[in-house]
Amino acid sequence: MPSSSSQPVWDAARITSLLVRCGRFALAQWRAEGWRLKADGSLLTEVDEALERELTGELEDVANGIQIIGEETVERRDEAYVARALAGRAYVVDPIDGTAPFAHGIGYWGTSIGLMEQGRLTHGGVILPAQNELFVTDGERVLWTDRLDLAATSAPDLRELEPRFAPWSAGGMVALGQRTVRNHTFPWPNPTLVTGCAVNALAYLLIGRLAAYLGHMKLWDLAGVLPMLLRCGGAGRLVDGTPLDGSVNNRGFDLEPGSPGRWALRDECLFGPPAAFAAFYPAVCAHLRKER
Numbered sequence: 001m002p003s004s005s006s007q008p009v010w011d012a013a014r015i016t017s018l019l020v021r022c023g024r025f026a027l028a029q030w031r032a033e034g035w036r037l038k039a040d041g042s043l044l045t046e047v048d049e050a051l052e053r054e055l056t057g058e059l060e061d062v063a064n065g066i067q068i069i070g071e072e073t074v075e076r077r078d079e080a081y082v083a084r085a086l087a088g089r090a091y092v093v094d095p096i097d098g099t100a101p102f103a104h105g106i107g108y109w110g111t112s113i114g115l116m117e118q119g120r121l122t123h124g125g126v127i128l129p130a131q132n133e134l135f136v137t138d139g140e141r142v143l144w145t146d147r148l149d150l151a152a153t154s155a156p157d158l159r160e161l162e163p164r165f166a167p168w169s170a171g172g173m174v175a176l177g178q179r180t181v182r183n184h185t186f187p188w189p190n191p192t193l194v195t196g197c198a199v200n201a202l203a204y205l206l207i208g209r210l211a212a213y214l215g216h217m218k219l220w221d222l223a224g225v226l227p228m229l230l231r232c233g234g235a236g237r238l239v240d241g242t243p244l245d246g247s248v249n250n251r252g253f254d255l256e257p258g259s260p261g262r263w264a265l266r267d268e269c270l271f272g273p274p275a276a277f278a279a280f281y282p283a284v285c286a287h288l289r290k291e292r
Contacts, residue, residue: 177215
């Protein structure tokens with residue numbers, strides 16, 4: 001049901017219910033779904049398209065000033081619509097983040113919903129169905145579960161997430177984005193993980209399964225998780241030092257109409273807890289600058 005002017009724009013229970021519905025639908029199609037290539041070389045499935053239609057139908061409410069920025073439909077929006085989304089209120093959705101692993105029967109994928117208000121990401125929710133995990137902001141808290149039962153008819157039993165950032169060490173696992181792996185070397189001893197799913201990696205920073213994440217992604221890849229990371233004391237910072245503080249502007253993102261890189265971060269970005277920035281960020285920056 002679309003939002004009304006009397007309904008909160010971000011209702012954690014409503015978002016949780018919607019994520020569960022998306023997760024249940026996607027999980028039922030997983031490993032039985034074909035795929036095709038988009039113009040940019042990325043993969044697309046019918047599940048991506050079906051879920052984006054569902055999310056748009058549930059969340060878009062143009063009459064009340066609520067727009068949708070979605071991975072699969074944003075290119076069809078005119079510039080007036082995009083301008084209203086950036087200046088006002090908009091949900092930023094990724095129906096399946098990790099379409100490539102999803103399409104190939106690998107379990108690293110999820111659905112992400114972020115809320116952007118006056119050009120700032122303020123709330124977010126993510127479901128990782130194959131891992132039985134769900135994360136969502138509720139006020140200034142982050143709620144989560146790692147015991148999600150998608151067959152249950154009752155609401156998930158969520159608890160407040162206490163950040164468990166991994167201490168920095170040479171043995172700490174670092175996740176790398178696909179573009180990072182294709183374009184740069186990683187000359188450090190850390191074990192590395194490339195999942196093809198940004199929301200999975202970013203969410204796992206919060207619970208200490210990863211020590212840092214180095215990647216280059218688009219707005220919808222991080223919109224659902226960045227508000228959680230910031231609430232928990234983590235951070236994101238581009239190689240040039242630009243902080244990702246939730247602002248969606250031309251300092252951090254390419255927002256230029258017609259740009260081939262529109263909606264992408266302007267550079268590689270390190271995400272993680274303060275320890276990762278103290279110990280790892282200077283070395284990453286020096287290395288990437290040298291490679292260029």
